Structures are given as C-alpha cells and as structure tokens.
Amino acid sequence: MVGFPTGVSVVTAQARDGRPWGMTCTSLCSVAPDPPSLLVCLRRGSPTLDAVLESSALAVNLLHRNARSTAELFASGAPDRFERIPWVAAPDGGPHLVDAAHTIADCAVSAGHEVGDHVVVMAEIVGITSLRTPAPLLYGMRRYGTWAEDDDTSFLSYDFIS
Known part of the structure; x- marks a missing residue:
C-alpha cells in the first residue's frame, strides 16, 4: 500500500484523567453520508x-500542506507533543490542532474491530470545524507531498516533498 497516496491526519482523544493523546494516521476513510461516518x-x-x-470520542485533524512537522511530531511518539504545538480542548471530540489542521471532524465512537495488530475504529461525525481552505498534506511512497497546480488549472498533479 506504500504506492497509494493518501491524506494525513492526526487522530486525537482525551483520556479520563484529562491528558491529551494523539497519533498521525493515514489509515482513514469515509464510510457513509447518512449518518456521516468514518473509520x-x-x-x-x-x-x-x-x-x-x-x-x-475522537477528533480527526486533517492536516494542511504546511503541517508536515506536526505529522512527524505525532508519528514520533514524543511524550511532550501537546506542549510543542497549539491546541484547544473540544467538548465533542479530542483536542483540536488549530494551527496544523484545515478541517477537524469531532466523532463519537460506534464500534471497534480488531484486525491484526490494529483496531478499526468506526465513528459517527458529530461536528465539523473548517479552519482554512483545504490544501491537504499527502503521504505516499514513504514521502510527504501536496497537490501542485499544473499550467492547466483544471488538472492537479501530485508533487512529493523530500
């Protein structure tokens, strides 16, 4: 699947003790429009x-093209990651990464299914926050990328960022 480029998100949640948690996630997809659901x-x-x-509950923070450092931080497992970037608590989901996301989906967990060493978490979207025009950060071929406009603005191509 390394050859399948996808968007980059950071999934966040708040533990019972109030501590925020989050991890970079590229395994995300829309499931249904009614009710609006994702996994x-x-x-x-x-x-x-x-x-x-x-x-x-969780929040899916869809990262914008300039948020590579946030994607790398949340992929690193650094214990102080929430001390190193701006975020705000949200009542209906996990922490919102306000400087790194273009859109945030707050979700209620509806199911979890173990598959190998992962859990597929099914979630219903309870709120959407749009922070800026979507210009997504992408990942594929073990590299980050963005959409780049060609001379013909009706066609977009994928440029990798080394």
Whole structure:
C-alpha cells in the first residue's frame, strides 16, 4: 500500500484523567453520508487508542500542506507533543490542532474491530470545524507531498516533498 497516496491526519482523544493523546494516521476513510461516518485504523497498545476507547470520542485533524512537522511530531511518539504545538480542548471530540489542521471532524465512537495488530475504529461525525481552505498534506511512497497546480488549472498533479 506504500504506492497509494493518501491524506494525513492526526487522530486525537482525551483520556479520563484529562491528558491529551494523539497519533498521525493515514489509515482513514469515509464510510457513509447518512449518518456521516468514518473509520480510522489505530495500533493496538497505543495510548491514543486507549483514550479513544475510554472516552468513546475522537477528533480527526486533517492536516494542511504546511503541517508536515506536526505529522512527524505525532508519528514520533514524543511524550511532550501537546506542549510543542497549539491546541484547544473540544467538548465533542479530542483536542483540536488549530494551527496544523484545515478541517477537524469531532466523532463519537460506534464500534471497534480488531484486525491484526490494529483496531478499526468506526465513528459517527458529530461536528465539523473548517479552519482554512483545504490544501491537504499527502503521504505516499514513504514521502510527504501536496497537490501542485499544473499550467492547466483544471488538472492537479501530485508533487512529493523530500
């Protein structure tokens, strides 16, 4: 699947003790428009997954093209990641990464299914926050990328960022 470019998100949740958790996630897809639902695949044993399942809520922060450093930070497992970037608490989901996301979906967890070393988390969207024009950060071929406009503005091509 390395050859399948996809958008980059950070899934966040708040544990019962109030501590925020989050991890970079490219395993995300829309499931249904009614009710609006999506799924994310999170690694078993992850503190973020534990917080998602404890709280039955999560936020999917869809990262914009200039948020590569946030994607890398949340992929690193750094324990101080929430001290290093701006975020705000949300009543209906996980923390909102206000500087890194173009759109945030707050979700209620509806089911979880173990598959291998991951859990497929099914979630119903309860709120959407649009922060800026979508200009998504993409990932594929083990590299980050963005949409780049060609001379013909009706056609977009994929440029990798090394």
